[in-house]
């Protein structure tokens with residue numbers, strides 16, 4: 001059963017004086033507020049959208065299948081805290097190995113060529129690791145083997161991993177990503193699981209935060225629904241939103257703006273297609289649209305065995321298609337699919353759903369990467385200010401960035417920092433509590 005959140009309108013609240021305000025109700029904000037609530041701290045999530053979850057978003061299709069438009073994979077599932085949450089909610093965890101760990105379909109990509117590609121990709125990853133240990137930090141693309149026929153495809157996979165071409169991505173940050181290689185899914189939706197986790201928390205929806213004024217004794221959080229006062233705030237905004245909203249803090253926090261600008265959100269978008277005659281393909285199989293260019297999509301056929309294709313677009317390809325509108329994603333996918341599977345295949349697929357994360361004003365991208373030389377900006381973004389402003393969100397994570405569990409972990413860390421700060425605050429107000437008796 002999914003509970004409705006304890007939904008507040010700031011203008012109707014009898015007391016808009018809160019101990020800790022959590023800005024943003026995605027994975028990080030929900031994890032932070034859950035931890036604060038466990039510690040009996042009076043908190044409120046203030047979320048711009050009319051729903052919880054942020055970049056975690058499940059929508060049903062016409063057949064009732066849960067489509068994850070944002071996060072879908074429980075990466076590092078053997079240590080991912082969302083697994084326990086999904087189990088608490090009695091969700092169905094699917095442990096089928098992900099398609100990228102299996103050989104792709106051989107159409108246009110014979111198995112011998114795939115073996116060569118995989119070897120080349122492993123060697124690339126090893127060179128990135130080696131390069132990451134040296135000064136100065138360089139673009140991950142510097143680890144490509146000059147002249148290799150697989151560079152474009154390795155770069156395409158880079159756009160799925162980082163949402164950006166390897167030329168733009170820090171080798172050190174790319175290498176810092178910490179993944180156990182265990183990847184599961186939630187049949188009812190990862191996004192639904194995350195949103196339901198926030199269901200019993202106090203939240204103001206449809207309530208963009210416009211300014212956080214920390215010039216006075218108490219924080220003033222100015223929102224579209226009115227002003228809230230608070231002792232502490234945990235800011236979980238996507239790095240792009242922080243980077244582009246310099247006026248968010250009063251006084252301004254240029255070091256946060258710069259750190260956020262160094263950790264832009266890369267772009268990936270998912271298009272869901274219905275597929276007639278799906279049984280022709282193996283459940284959870286995969287096809288590359290092309291192997292000789294970076295601007296290509298990857299096609300996950302029959303996800304969960306459903307008669308569908310989940311198409312994944314990354315980097316500049318996704319950015320260009322976003323500008324051309326939703327139909328452009330479908331047209332591109334059909335042109336690649338027919339190139340691989342024959343012209344008649346066009347009659348077997350229909351668009352079901354897509355969300356353009358780059359033009360979404362409350363995310364402005366999909367997940368963070370670090371620009372070359374900027375890997376240390378993750379800790380700069382995460383550092384508290386003045387023991388009153390705390391920061392969380394996937395971009396703050398040193399090794400689990402770009403993921404929903406990275407969001408969770410940073411949210412809990414920020415909440416624990418608030419708890420520690422409140423203990424010091426309380427002890428200062430009541431020094432006698434500290435004295436040995």
Ligand SMILES: Cc1cc2nc3c(=O)[nH]c(=O)nc-3n(C[C@H](O)[C@H](O)[C@H](O)COP(=O)(O)OP(=O)(O)OC[C@H]3O[C@@H](n4cnc5c(N)ncnc54)[C@H](O)[C@@H]3O)c2cc1C
Pocket residue numbers: 023024025026027028029046047048049052053054055056069070071072073074075207208209210236237238241268269270357361362363365366367392393394395401402403404405407
């Ligand atoms: C297409 C796609 C595929 C992905 N696949 C995976 C995957 O398979 N596995 C995985 O682990 N991760 C994946 N991710 C990444 C994952 O979804 C994110 O890393 C994670 O959800 C981020 O959580 P967060 O809390 O840090 O940020 P968000 O979810 O972005 O939360 C921030 C919140 O702040 C809100 N907000 C913005 N502006 C304001 C404002 N002014 N005032 C108040 N609130 C505001 C936003 O609406 C949002 O709810 C994917 C993402 C995308 C887009």
